Amino acid sequence: MRYSLKTAVAAIALTVGLSPIAYADDASDASKLYKAGQLNEAIKKIDSVLAQRPKDAQMRFLKGIILTEQNKQAEAITIFTKLTDDYPELPEPYNNLAVLYASNGQFLKASAALEMAIRTNPTYGTAHENLGDVYAKLASQSYDKALQLDSGNSTAKLKLNLVKNLIGNTTGGVNPKTSAANPAPIATIPNTPTIAAPPPNRATEPKATPAPVAQNKPAAVTSxxxxxxxxxxxxxxxxxxxxxxxxxxxxxxxxxxxxxxxxxxxxxxxxxxxxxxxxxxxxxxxxxxxxxxxxxxxxxxxxxxxxxxxxxxxxxxxxxxxxxxxxxxxxxxxx
Missing domain, CATH: 3.10.450.50 (Nuclear Transport Factor 2; Chain: A,)
Incomplete structure (x- = not known):
């Protein structure tokens, strides 16, 4: 299944005591290899940096992104999970965990990760949009189950059709869209450098339509x-x-x-x-x-x-x- 949620592709710079010039050179080299599509070379560069600076959050985050693109989901999940342990104040690793969970149909885990991202940063728009998409998928599953139990439930049937129209299918979330003119959004962190979005012609994450059903969920009501x-x-x-x-x-x-x-x-x-x-x-x-x-x-x-x-x-x-x-x-x- 293609990813139906938006992946954060920001750089994270939290290394303490590192020369800014050396740090910038490492980040720039890894970024250039990544943008050029030389993912294996980028991984080698990142691993060489991590051998010296195992806590380097930016290099670890970029490695997680590359592993995701290489469909090495288990390894990417390990990377982002460890980042949430070491840097719980950052919302982007939680968001990317949610993308991976959703791609495997683990929507409850995805929603939990997104709720942590939003709790960490209530103004993180990408996580709010992704959470709406996950709620829409969960709603689809619930309405489908209701119809299995009562095929004559016309209300559930109408709601299911609405959600199907929203998410585009019933097995993988929102239909993916790829366009060089619409790259995945770059989530920024104040006072940190940013790795550029993927180069033209690379498949990017879809821009999902906000989920109307999410506004009816109790979790969406803010006291x-x-x-x-x-x-x-x-x-x-x-x-x-x-x-x-x-x-x-x-x-x-x-x-x-x-x-x-x-x-x-x-x-x-x-x-x-x-x-x-x-x-x-x-x-x-x-x-x-x-x-x-x-x-x-x-x-x-x-x-x-x-x-x-x-x-x-x-x-x-x-x-x-x-x-x-x-x-x-x-x-x-x-x-």
Missing amino acids: EKDVVLDVVEAWAKAWSSQNVSKYLGYYAKDFQTPNKQSRSAWAEDRRSRIEGKGKIGVRIDDPNVSIDGNSATVKFKQYYTSDRLSSTSRKTLVLTKQDGKWLIKQERSGS
Whole structure:
């Protein structure tokens, strides 16, 4: 079966302590071989790099893409699964796992992987579209089963026909489309180089029509608590990626700064603590969200890691809804 979902083909650069020039040369060489269709040579180049830098996320990610194109699905699944273990903050490996699972008819596994991608990055459009396609396929299977049990169920028959028209067939998801003018989308990661999309005339992934049936699924309904939690996770992601401007943007103008600092002094202090500090990782766990009107309180366990420090603490964020957006008004550490 051809892939019915969109594959992420972004470069991932998370290597710490590597010369930028050497890193760029390695990425460029591997990219050139990949674009030229010299996949075996590209794999050799990547393996030589990984022998020296086994944790190099970009080289591992590109190897997974190449193995996918070579129909070595089991090996590709191993690559992307290990990437999700080592770099759980990245959505692209989860997305590509979903593509592989869906190509094998494992749609429940595909949906779980895509939900993790979206939880990691709620604004990752490719994963949202792919999840709609997977929901459509699961809906097709359920309607088909309903008709097997009751062939006279006219409602199920109508819904099944609608889904068939959407996904194009009943065995492999959306019919694939190949066009040099419509390459697979490049999923980008802030402040990282990007490997180009496949060269002209290479088969690319289809652009699927959004699934109308997905909007009727309970999982697609977003509660206000989910919206608040998405904001908190996006805040943690911005902190992890050291995107200070985006990180500060999650704080309200009337944020209650510690020690009654001025907003500008506090912001400058946060910038000096975050920027240029090597690798930073911020993960939230066991969140509890409560909402009272335009105020929300989120309590969670925060895991912080950097090149010099690892810590676990309880954190409370109080958010306020201003102009339709949830923003942080208070931040407290401790129980």
